[in-house]
Amino acid sequence: MHLSRTNLADIIYFLAIARHQSFRKAGLEVGISASALSHAMRGLETRLGVRLLNRTTRSVTLTAAGEELQELISSPVNAIGQALETLNRLRDEPAGRIRLNVLSDGAKLLLGPVLPVFVERYPDIEVDLTVTNKMVDIIGDGHDAGIRFGGTVPEDMIAQRLSPDVAWAVVGAPGYLEQFGTPTHPKDLHGHRCLRIRLGNSRLYHWQFAKDGQQIEIDAPGAITLDETRVGVALATRGAGLMYVPASIVERHVKQGSLKRVLEDWTHYDPGFHIYYSSSRQVPVGLRLLIELIRELEPMGPFP
Known part of the structure; x- marks a missing residue:
């Protein structure tokens, strides 16, 4: 099968669906609707001549062919993402958008003092901030990272401390x-x-x-x-x-x-504030720069 732009996009969509096992959550990650994702997958299955997904009213799972495709393409696609991210880090003026879900106390104590410095230092990076005390699925809801007290961070996430206890x-x-x-x-x-x-x-x-x-x-x-x-x-x-x-x-x-x-x-x-994000996704350059700035400024005092 020819690796056209459409096929490449559908492969990205397929991997998102495989990770989330949900058209809605995958759609939030890649930025299109669940119905458009479903249509794209039917087109990919037709071109490949095999069924990749088992669909029910409540869930989406991979067929044996889908599991084999995921195993074959995950590493190459991740390598491409890492290569592009490396180039992005070399840019003189970091840009992009980071989406954060933050506990209200963390927004006040950590981001309040830091974000004015951040936007002055990196004017081309947009920060999309959701302040809520509700525990949410940050990845499923389209966020790059969350900030919570250390004891409440989900176990399947990578976490970095941002404050003393x-x-x-x-x-x-x-x-x-x-x-x-x-x-x-x-x-x-x-x-x-x-x-x-x-x-x-x-x-x-x-x-x-x-x-x-x-x-x-x-x-x-x-x-x-x-x-x-x-x-x-x-x-x-x-x-x-x-x-x-x-x-x-x-x-x-x-x-x-x-x-x-x-x-x-x-x-x-209590354990101090921690920022956490998925281990299966590339960390946006803007998020790394924000973490580095918080650790540099230490708005709540020094920490390990």
Whole structure:
């Protein structure tokens, strides 16, 4: 079969479908609709004279012929991609687009200080930023990388640390503490109004504490549940309740006196922010440059 432009494009589409076993997810990766992908695959199968895909209403799997084709062409196509990426790295002015899915706290603490420097240094690189606390399939949703706390990164991803460990603080407004008292032990929280935290997987987060080898988790009681730090800080400063939050987020409020830390001797530390991406895809040059800049500027302080 002649390696025409159409056949080469269809081979790229086929490999995306083989990776995701989904027309929708593969379409997000290659930038065309699921129906167009399905049409392209039928054309490729007709030209080859063999069926490559088993299609059902819920899934797409490879036939034996499809598995053999994937095995034969994956390495050459990856080699071409690596060669093009090498040439891209040699360009004087890096360009392109990077798509990031970032936890809201990571966007504030890491990217807030770094992105102004990044766009000044690399003006031809576009940054498409999605800020959400929901756990998503970054590859299936078309992102190049995600930024999360180290303990929440999916195991099948490559991860790089971007910050030191994160200290968690319990804070409340001075007026709240005057009215309801100051907790001196994590168990005292059962008698307080707390701003509860919903995680990205919809579970309620139990506040964690550590002291002298002791570790305690508290199912903090409260009438308000939220999943966005900025809203929580606004509520806490107005006396709505105690909040459990990365200490760096509220450092300015504590210095200004609008919030006070409590239970500081029970501070819990989480693995710092990590950037993660698929091991099966080429890392865009812009993403590598962003990682290097974060490690250079260290917006949250030095880390290993």
